[in-house]
Amino acid sequence: MKDYQTHLEKLRKDAAECALVRDLATDKAKREMFDRLARHLDELADEVERAMNARKTG
Numbered sequence: 001m002k003d004y005q006t007h008l009e010k011l012r013k014d015a016a017e018c019a020l021v022r023d024l025a026t027d028k029a030k031r032e033m034f035d036r037l038a039r040h041l042d043e044l045a046d047e048v049e050r051a052m053n054a055r056k057t058g
Contacts, residue, residue, distance in 0.1 A: 004048055004051065004052045004055075005052070007048055008045055008048045008049055008052065011041050011042075011044050011045035011048060012041075012042075012045050014041050015037075015038045015039075015041035015042045015045060016038075018034045018035075018037040018038035018041060019034070019035075019038040021034045022034035022035045022038060
């Protein structure tokens with residue numbers, strides 16, 4: 001379970017960093033790319049969190 005938590009924390013951190021780069025970017029294409037990356041990493045983190053919860057209840 002610790003592996004899941006470690007990966008979850010890394011995904012959340014990476015998503016936050018992408019969101020920061022997105023917010024600071026002046027180039028529209030770069031903003032859009034980092035927005036997509038941030039959203040994708042958030043979705044992956046949500047999946048890891050669901051897997052963790054399923055293991056706890058299952």
